[in-house]
Amino acid sequence: MRRLGLVLLTALLVGTTGCAQRGSTTPPGVLNVGQISNSIAFFPLFVAEQKGYFTEEGVKMGERPRLGTGAKVAAALKSGSIDLGAGVLTDALNLARIDDKGRLVANLVDRYYVDVVVGSSFAGATASDPLDQRVRALRGKKIGITGPGSGTEALVTYLFAKVGMNSRTDCELVNLGSTAASALGALKAGRVDALAFFQPIAQQAAAAGIGTRYISPAAGDVPGLERTAHGVVFTTQRIIDKKPQEVAAFQRALERAQRHIHAADPTEITAMLTAYLKGIDPKALTELPALMRTEIPETIGFTRTSFDTAIAFHRTTGLVKHLPAYDQIVPPALRIGGAG
Template sequence: MLETVTPSRRTMLKSMLVLPAIAAVPALASCANNAGSSDSGVLNVGQISDSIAFFPLFVAEQEGFFTAEGVTMGERPRLGTGAKVAAALKSGSIDLGAGVITDAFNLYKIDDDAKLVSGLVTEYYVDVVVGNNFDGPSADAPLEERIEALVGKQIGITGPGSGTEALMTYLFKKIGKNAQTDSTMVNIGSAATAAIGALTAGRVDALCFFQPIGQQVETAGEGSIYISPTRGDVETLRSPIHGAVFSTGAQIEAKQDLVDGFNRALDKSLALIQDDPEKARTLLGEYLKDTQPETVDALVALLPKEIATSTKVTEESYKVASAFHTDSGLVDEAPDYAGFVLKTSQA
C-alpha cells in the first residue's frame, strides 16, 4: 500500500528519521555497540537495494576480488531504506552500509563518528520518470518548465529523507516552490515492481527513483525519463559523489584490514566496469536478472560516465554533493571533508 505523506506527517517523519528505525529492530539493537558485534573475521555489508550504485559489489563477488584481497564477506541484506541501513550499523549487525551520501549525512546527524568509506557513483543517478499520459512540456523543454509541470502532482519516492525525496526538494526550490507542500510525495519503498506498478496504474503522476527504474519504464514503453541529472539536465548537479559506502570510525577501526581490503577489491571492480564493457555487460545482465536486454544495454552506455573510477572520494565531488544537500535544506551544514571522509578514502 502506498503512503501519502502530508506536510505535518512529513515533519514528524523527518524529525524521527533514523532513531525509530533502530527501535523497529529490537533483535538487532539488543547487541548494539559502535564497534560492531559481527564475527571479527567477516565483513558484513548492508545495502538499500539492487540499484546500479551497488553493481560494483556484485562484480567484486562474482570475480573473486574480495577473496583475493583476503576479505570474507558475510550476508549482504537489502534493507530498503537508508534509515534501516543506519539502524543496522548502529546495532552492530553490519559493519558497512551501502547507500547514498544522503544516508551518510543522516547518520552523521545522530553520530558524529560517521565516516564516508568508499565512492561508488559520481553522478546523481536518480531520475524523474513520467508515464505516457503525463500532461506537461516535452523532455527537451527548459528545466524550469518541466519542474513547473510537476507542481500539484503525486510523485512517488522511496521514502522520507531519501536521495529520491532530496532531488524533488532541490528541483522545486529552483522555481521557488516547496516539494513537500506544492506536490504530494508518495512513499513507495525501493521495490522496482511497486514503483513501476504505481506509475502505470496512475496511482502516481511521476516517479523520482534511482536507476534502473527509468530505463525499465522506457524499455516497457510505459513512459519516459523526464529529468535526469546524469543526462546533464541539472547544471548545478554535475559529478557529485552520490552512491557510497559509509560506517562509523569505531566500526572501521575494529575491522580496519578488512575495510582496506574491501576498498581494494572495489577498485578492481570499478576498473573492470570502466575498461571492459563487454564483461561489464555480461555481469550487469546477471545482476539485473529478469531485466530486459534493452534496459541493460541502456545502462551499460551510462556506466563509464557515472560509475566512479576509484573508491577514493575527491574533494570537488564532495563539495558538489555538500552544496546540493545544504541548498535543498537537507542538512544545515555538511561535515568537513577532511574529517568526514575516511583518510585512506580521500583523493
Template structure:
C-alpha cells in the same frame, strides 16, 4: 506544518522497520547511546539499500572473486530498502558497511558523530524523474524549470522520507520557489522496481523520483519516460557530485581495518573492470538485474562508464558539492567537513 505524503505498504526484507521515518529510526539508535556495535571480526557484513545501479560494483567484486583475492570474507548481504534501515543496521552492528547514498551518510552523522564516508561508487546523481507517457507537461527538451513546474500538485513516488529520491525533488522544487513536501504529494513506495513501475503504470502516482534503473525499465516496457535526469546533464548544479557511496563507523574502521581496506581495493578492481571488460560486465549486469530486458541492459551499460567513480577514493570537490547540496536543501543541518568525514585512506 504537516508533510503531504502518502504511505503505500510493501513487503521488505526487514519488516520490523516498515513505516518508521529516517528521523525515528536514527533517533532510536541514538537513544541507545554508546559506540556502534561491531559484528564478528572475521567476517565483513555489507548491507545495501537495493539492487540499484550504484551498487553494481559490489556484485562484480563478488562474482569475479575480488573480495576473496583481497582477504575479505563476506557475511550477510541484506537489501534493506531505505537509508534509514541501512543506518539502523549499521548502528546496531548487524552490518559493518552500508552501501547507500550520501544523504543516508549525512543523516547518520547527525545522530552519530562516529559515522564516516569510506568509499565513493557513483559521481553523478543517478536519480531520475520518470513520468507516464500521457503526462500533461512540457516536453523533455523544455527548460528545466518548466518541467519542474509541471510536477507541482502531482503525486510523486519516492523510496521513502529522507532519501536521495526525496532530496532531488526538494532541490528541484526549490529552484522554482516551491516546497516539494507541500506543493506535491510524495508517495513512499520502498525500493522495489516492480512496486515503483507498477505504481506509475496503474496511475497510483503521476511521476517517480527514483534511482536507476527504474527510468530505463519504465521506458523499455513502454510505461513511461525519463523526464528529468541529473546524470544526462539536466541539472547542472548536481554534475560531478558524489552520490552512491559506502559508509561506516569509526568502531568498524578500527576493529576491521584490514578487511575494510580489502573491501576498498575490491571496489577499485570492480570499478576498473566495469570500464575495461564490456562483454563480461554486460553478463554480470544481467545477472544482477535479473529479468531486465536486453534493451534496458544495453542502455545502462552505456551509462556506467560515465557515472561510475574511477576508484573508491573521494575527491574534496565531489564531496563539497554534495555537502552544499544537502545544506541548501535543508536535508543536512550541519554536515561535517571533508577531512572529518572522509578517512585519509579514502581521500583522492
C-alpha cells in the same frame, strides 16, 4: 513528510544506540555489508563478489541484506548487525549527524543517479523543454519516491526549491519503497504521475512502454549537479579501528571491481547486469554499460569538489542538519585532489 522522515531516522538510530558501542559482531576476516537495494550504484559490490575480488584481497563477505531504505541501513550499522552500509550520501550524512564517528569508506557513484520519469499520458512541458518549465509542470502531480528522507525525495525537494516551489505543498509525494517493479506498477496504473527513482528506472519504463526520462541530473539536465558524490559505502570509526585489515581489503576489492567495469567488454557487463537485475527486460540494459562508465569512478576516493557539491545540495534541500566537514567524514586515504 520531510519532518517525519527525519523523526523516523532519528528514532531508528537513537533506538539502537545502546548496542552500537559493541561495534562489529562478525568474526575476524568477515564483514557484513548491507545495502538499500540492487540499484546501479551497488553493482560494483556484485562485480567484486562474482569476480572473487573480496576473497583474493583477504576478506569474506558475511550477511548481505537488502534493507530497503537508507534509514534501515544506517540503523543496522549503528546496531552492529552490519559492518558497512551501502547507500547514498544522504544516509551517511544523517548518520554523521547522530554519530560524529560516521565515516565514508568508498565512492560508488559520483553523479546524482536519480532520474525523474513521467508516464506516457503526462500532460505538460516536454523532456526537451527548459528545466524550469519541466519542474513547474510537476506542480500538483503525484510523484513516487522510495521514502521520506531519501535521495529520491531530496531531488524533488531540490528541483522545486530551484524554481521557488515547495515539495511539501506543491505536489504529493507517494512512498513506494525501493522495489523498481512496484514503482513501475504504480506509474502504469496511474497511481502516480511521475517517479523520482534510482537508475535504471528510466530505461525500464521506456522498455515497458509506460514512461520516459524527464529530468536526469546524471545526464546534465540540472546545472551544478553534473558531478557530485552520491552512491557511497559508509561505516563508523569504531568499525575501522576494530577491523582495519578487513576494511582495507574491502576497499581494494571494490576499486578493482570499479576498474573492471570500465575495462571489461560491454557484453560481459551486460551479462552480469542481467544476473544482478533479475527479471529486467533486456531492452532496458542496452545503454547501461556505457552509462555506468560515466557515473562509476575508477577510484573509490572523494574529491573535495564533488563532496562540496553534494553538501551544497543537501543544504538547499534541508534534509540533513549539521552537515559534516570534508575532513571529518572523509578519511585521509580517500581524499583526492582535483574536480574528479
